[in-house]
Amino acid sequence: MKSSLALIAIFAPLALAQLQIDPQIAAEIAKIKAIDNHAHPVLPAPGDTGYDALPVEHMDPYTEPVRMRSGSPIVAEAQRQLSIAGPKNDSYPARILDQLGIETMLANRIALGPGIAPPRFLWVPYEDALMYPLNNTGLASANSDRKAFFADENHLLKQYLKECGYSGPPAALSEYLAKVVDATLNRHKRGGAVAVKFEAAYLRSLDFDDVPRATAESIYLRGHTTAVSDADYKKLQDYIFRHIAAEAGRLGMAVHIHVAWGPGGYFHTAGTNPLLLESVFNDPALHQTNFVMLHGGWPFTREVTPLLTKPNVYADFSAQTLLNYPRTVAQVLREWLELAPEKVLFATDAYPYSEELGWEQSGWLAAETTRQALGLALTGMVNDSEISRDRAFELAHMVLHDNARKLYNLK
DSSP: HHHHHHHHHHHHHHHHHHOOHHHHHHHHHHHEEEEEEEEOOOOOTTTTOOOOSSSOOOOOOOOGGEEEESHHHHHHHHHHHHHTOOSSSSSSSHHHHHTTTEEEEEEESSBTHHHHHHHEEEEEOGGGGGOSOOHHHHHHOOOOHHHHHHHHHHHHHHHHHHHHOOOOOOOOOHIIIIIIHHHHHHHHHHTTEEEEOOOOEEEEOOOOOOOOOHHHHHHHHHHHHHHHOHHHHHHHHHHOOOOOOHHHTTTTHHHHHEEEEOOOOOOOGGGGGGGGGHHHHGGGTTTTEEEEEEGGGGTTTHHHHHHTTTTTEEEEEEEEHHSOOHHHHHHHHHHHHHGGGEEEEEOOOOOOSSSSSHHHHHHHHHHHHHHHHHHHHHHHHHHTTOOOHHHHHHHHHHHIIIIIHTTTOOO
C-alpha cells in the first residue's frame, strides 16, 4: 500500500491534470486494501506450471495489445516499480500483494503451494476437464490452440479421476457425476476453494442449453463404445456444466466463467457474448449459485450491464485494465456503477504473460489502471451530481473490497 501512496504522491499532479480525477477521491482510493477477484499468481520456486489449466504460452503468433507488448512504457514502469520486491522466497508473493495494495488475492491455480496460500491467497480451482469425459480427438482437431488445450484437459481429468480412485470415466453417467464430479467438487471445497473456474470459452461457445437427463445419459453411454457427433457431445457438456454449477452453489462456491475475448489467433470471440449465458442465469435450479463473469465480457461490456440486475450475477473488469487505458475502462465502470454497484468486483488477472510482464508486473499495471479508471468514473458521477463525494468514497470501497468480502463471506 505504501508504494501505491508513493506513486500517487509522485505522479498525482500530472495524472490529475491529465485525467481530471478529484484529489480527495484519488486519495481515498489509494488507501483501500483491495480484494483481487481473479489472478494467476506463480509460486516463487522455479518451474511452476500450476497457474493455469490452459496455459497460453504455446499459441501461434497473434497481434498482441499495444499496452502489453515488449518495450511498452507502462510495462517498463511496472518493472521499475517492482524492482525492489526482494528475493523470491516463500514471503515474496505476499510482499508483491503489499506493493500492489492488495489484501487478498483469489488465486486461479490447479493447486496452491508454498508462498501462495491462505490467508493472503484463496483458492479457485479449474473444473472444465470434468465436462469432457469422452474422446476429445474430434474437438481437438479444430485448430492448433485447441489441440494443445484438450491435451491439457485430458491430463487434468486423469488427475481428477485418479484422485477419485478411477483409471477412466465409469460406464454410467450417474456414477460419473456422483463419484467423480461431485467428489472432486467436494474435495476442492474441503481444500479451501471459495469458487470454481471455467475456461470453457477457449474450447467452445458459452451457450449451455438445458438438456434433459435422459438425453445426457444416452449420449454418455454411447460415447463409451462409439464416437458421438459434436452436436451430441455439446449436449452432454451442457448437462454436466449445469450439474457442476448447481453442486458448486450447494457447496457455497461461486462459479467463475471467462466471459471475454481471449488471446490467440483462433479464439472465437463471438462465442463469449454474455447474453449466451442468460438461460443459465435464469435457470430456477441454479438460483442458489452465484456467477461471476470474469473480465466483464469485453468487448461485450454493454451486454453485461443488464445481466447485473439478476440477483446471483456479478462481474469483474479484470483484463480490461491490462488491454485498455483508464478512460476506456472508466466508461465501462461508470455504466455498471450507475445501474448495479453491488455487483462490480475488482480483479487484476495477474498472469505470467511474458518475461517482461510477469504476474507481478501485470498485477501492478492492472491495479494502477483500476485506481485511475475508478477515480475517473466516480469523479464524473460527482461532477454530474449523480452522487455525493461521500457516496463516491463508499462506492470505491465496494468495488475494491466490500462487494467481494460479502460475496465470499470473508472476514
